[in-house]
Amino acid sequence: MNYQLLYFASLRDAAGRVEETVASQARDPRTLYTELAARYGFNPTNTHLRVAVNSAFAMWDHALADGDEVAFLPPVSGG
Amino acid sequence: MNYQLLYFASLRDAAGRVEETVASQARDPRTLYTELAARYGFNPTNTHLRVAVNSAFAMWDHALADGDEVAFLPPVSGG
């Protein structure tokens, strides 16, 4: 399936891109993150991150659909 | 002794004056207030009031000196 990935903050710097479309066999964010972590050198553990699918917070085992927009969110530091 | 009296809020309305100099035998604010309450129809009990002498909060049994400025302060309602 194809996913629209968005990257923010340190993950954006590590991936070297703001967004991209990836083709992946992953069916949930957990598996997708593991793929991307291997590709870009992200921290392989994901316990510090949150997941958003289609601009809404989602669970790590959320069932992804083709074309979904997915973002892995580092701890926030606004305010 | 002569005292410089200042009146505020409802006591100013009841006394019909902002300030005045009074000659009194009173030697403390408690006695002075009793005199003024009788003269102007103030509430004879003073438990709701505070006393200031020479622009500082004072006790009801403060020893007054000739020329002291005395004010009896109703509960405040600023802010």
Add this chain to the structure above:
Amino acid sequence: MSGSAPRAMDGCLRDFQMHTSVFTLSYSPIDAAALRRGIEGLGIGAAVVFEGRVRDHNDGRIVLGLVYQAYAELAKAEGARIMDEARERFAIERAVCVHRTGELALGELAVWVGVCAAHRDAAFAACRYVIDEVKVRVPIWKREHYADGDAEWLHPAD
């Protein structure tokens, strides 16, 4: 803007590093924008401002306006004590409070409290402390004018 508040604030701006606290009375309208500039600064991460305004109703009665009367000398002394206490109790940089006196129309600012600090905990706590203490300790009295023609001094039971 005339009145003592803006002048006090100009002083803050001129002597930027001066840690200070200011309490003043203002017979003329309070200039919130000028006061706000007095609590800015490069070392300051957080500012909290409280504004008390004249409401059009109180306790179910329609209010047309009000008068604040102050025992000015004692009010300024007691207000200064409160500001000093706020500086002692909380890790703040500056605290400013201006209380209006005289006749106020609906919507006008009655009191302005501004506190700045490195962090927001102290700024919130100090701002709250100042307004709470000012309301119960500073000799200022409010007389409300009501739509029914009545007017009265507010003397909350202690």
Add this chain to the structure above:
Amino acid sequence: MSGSAPRAMDGCLRDFQMHTSVFTLSYSPIDAAALRRGIEGLGIGAAVVFEGRVRDHNDGRIVLGLVYQAYAELAKAEGARIMDEARERFAIERAVCVHRTGELALGELAVWVGVCAAHRDAAFAACRYVIDEVKVRVPIWKREHYADGDAEWLHPAD
């Protein structure tokens, strides 16, 4: 002033009686004076404003400036939820929060929260609630530039 914040505020002023809460992001500098006018009103006795600003130091390092990056769509949605929660939990009239994005210089406003209410208890509590929740829930990230040439994203441990 351009940006969505002033426009949101104009809306508040036009429809005065509308009880509302607003969360926006602003790429241009935050106009605190314009925002403040959005929380005025004749039924309002208390207003509390929190301002977060760019400090010249953090954790002992000298800061030269910073960048806020936001996941805009989710940030606006989560921010709106926080404002709604504040309205549900506290007896307030209006709550407004604007968070800056992009490059900020020292002293610039990073975030502005304004709440107005009939009474100060609710105004203080709601203002505090909004900034506390925004800081931990809204997907916005800060990258500080330091005097030693380093720069890093701040990702506080959860």
